[in-house]
Amino acid sequence: MNTVKQVLGTKGNQIWSITSDKSVYAALEMMAEKESGALLVVDNNQLVGIISERDYARKVILKGVSSTKTLVRDIMSTRVTYVTPEMTIEECMALMTDKRCRHLPVMDNDRLIGVLSIGDLVKASIAQKEFLIHQLENYISGDFTAA
C-alpha cells in the first residue's frame, strides 16, 4: 500500500462535510457523532475550507466566544492542503508535517473523492513496513514459497 488511491481503497471514500453557514456547535456534534477530528466545509459542491477540533479550541474556547452563535465560516481554515490519488504515503506525511495538518482531502481533478487522516497514513505506513520486513525475512531464510 504505497499510494493515496490504495489507502482509500482500504479506508473507503466516505466524506464528512458541513456547509459554512452552520454553527460551530453543529460541527462539533457531527465530529463527535463521526468520531472525527475534522470536517470538510463544502458549499455548492465546492471545497471551501476545513474545520478541526484545533480551530475550535483556539478560535472559540480561547477567545471565549459562543459555539452556537459562531459560524463555521468564521473559524474554518480556508487554505486547504489537498492530495491526489497517485501521491505516495511518504509525500502525504511530509505535507502533513510541513503544513501542520492532520487531515488531507483527496481531489481527483476537481472532484473530491475522500479524506485521509494522520492515523490512516500511520496505519498504512506500518502495514507497508511489515510487508517489507516479511519479504526480507523470507529472502534471508531462503523461503521463497511463503508469499
Ligand SMILES: NC(=O)c1ccc[n+]([C@@H]2O[C@H](COP(=O)([O-])OP(=O)(O)OC[C@H]3O[C@@H](n4cnc5c(N)ncnc54)[C@H](O)[C@@H]3O)[C@@H](O)[C@H]2O)c1
Ligand atoms: N485503526 C484504524 O484503522 C485507524 C485509522 C485512523 C485513525 N485511527 C486512530 O484514531 C485516532 C484519531 O485518528 P486521526 O488522528 O487519524 O483522526 P480522526 O479521528 O479525525 O480520524 C479517524 C478516522 O476518521 C476518518 N475521518 C476523519 N475526518 C473525516 C472526514 N471529514 N471525512 C471522512 N473521513 C474522516 C479518518 O480518515 C480516520 O480513518 C488515533 O488514535 C488513530 O490511531 C485508527
